[in-house]
Amino acid sequence: MAVQSWVDALKASKKTALISDGKRKVHYLFADGNEMAEEYDLRSDELVTRKWRHKTTLGGHGSWQAEVGESNPSPLTTSESEVIKESCSNPVFVRKDTKTSFQWRIRNLPYPKEVYSVSVEPAERRCIVRTSNKKYYKKFNIPDLDRCQLPLESSDLSFTHANNTLIISYKKPEEILTLEQELLRELKKLKGTNEGDVDCRTQ
Numbered sequence: 001m002a003v004q005s006w007v008d009a010l011k012a013s014k015k016t017a018l019i020s021d022g023k024r025k026v027h028y029l030f031a032d033g034n035e036m037a038e039e040y041d042l043r044s045d046e047l048v049t050r051k052w053r054h055k056t057t058l059g060g061h062g063s064w065q066a067e068v069g070e071s072n073p074s075p076l077t078t079s080e081s082e083v084i085k086e087s088c089s090n091p092v093f094v095r096k097d098t099k100t101s102f103q104w105r106i107r108n109l110p111y112p113k114e115v116y117s118v119s120v121e122p123a124e125r126r127c128i129v130r131t132s133n134k135k136y137y138k139k140f141n142i143p144d145l146d147r148c149q150l151p152l153e154s155s156d157l158s159f160t161h162a163n164n165t166l167i168i169s170y171k172k173p174e175e176i177l178t179l180e181q182e183l184l185r186e187l188k189k190l191k192g193t194n195e196g197d198v199d200c201r202t203q
Contacts, residue, residue, distance in 0.1 A: 003148040003175050010183060017190035023048060026187055037064070045184055047097055067143055068095045091136060100177070101169040102142055109136060113161040118168055120154045127157060129168070144176055 014029040019042065028036040033055040039048045049069035054062050065071075092107040106129070109116075115131045121139075125146060129138040145152060156171040172180075 003150070003179060006147045007179060007182070011186075015187075015190060017187065024187065026190070033059075035061075039069070040184070040187070044099075046099060047180075066095075068097055070094050091138075093138065093140070098169075101171055102144065103170075104140065104168045106136075106138070106166040106168070108164060109161070109166045110164045111135065116159065116161065116166055118157060118159045120152045120157055122152050125152060127152070127168070127170070129166070142170060145173075148175060148179070150175060 009030060010028070012031060013036075016027045018025045018027075022042050024040040024042055026038045026040075028038075030036070035053040037049070037051045037053075039050075040046065041048055047068055050067045051064040051069075052067055053064045056062050089108050091109055093104065094107070095102070095104050097103050109131075111131060111133060115133055115135075117130045117132070119128050119130075120126075121128055124139075126139045126141050129136065129140075131137070142152070150173055153173075156173070157168070158171075159166060159168045161167070
């Protein structure tokens with residue numbers, strides 16, 4: 001889907017908005033029945049959460065999948081809690097964007113920075129994280145670029161490491177920055193300004 005096609009899909013979607021907890025929450029219903037839910041910080045206008053729910057092959061609703069921000073964990077039983085505690089040292093992969101970059105944080109990676117390499121595979125449209133000690137390997141895509149059919153550029157990818165967390169950044173191309181600014185202007189025009197006015201259906 002090219003940039004304009006994605007813009008058209010956003011404009012044609014049915015949007016409802018809700019402001020609560022210092023966030024602007026927006027629910028999108030697309031013509032194909034898929035849903036997207038976003039939350040923006042009211043002070044900074046930064047995107048905090050984006051989730052998708054796709055229609056199943058039988059026409060029902062699947063579960064919400066986080067694209068940006070952390071997934072909401074389901075309530076745990078006592079036995080499940082104990083299992084989670086045992087594996088809490090596993091790496092945790094979360095996307096948290098900034099105004100100018102797509103950004104991913106991989107927590108619980110204690111190795112020094114020189115162990116990591118982060119590269120782009122343009123043909124696969126994937127970014128790849130490797131460690132020279134063979135302790136961690138991860139492939140991930142950038143859905144925003146895929147939706148707009150924009151190329152992956154190695155020069156836009158960078159990373160740093162601090163506090164056992166690998167932070168990967170990909171500089172947003174101009175087309176994405178323009179699209180996000182245009183979308184934010186439209187979202188600010190939506191009614192449904194008070195909590196309880198509109199059901200945002202993010203859960």
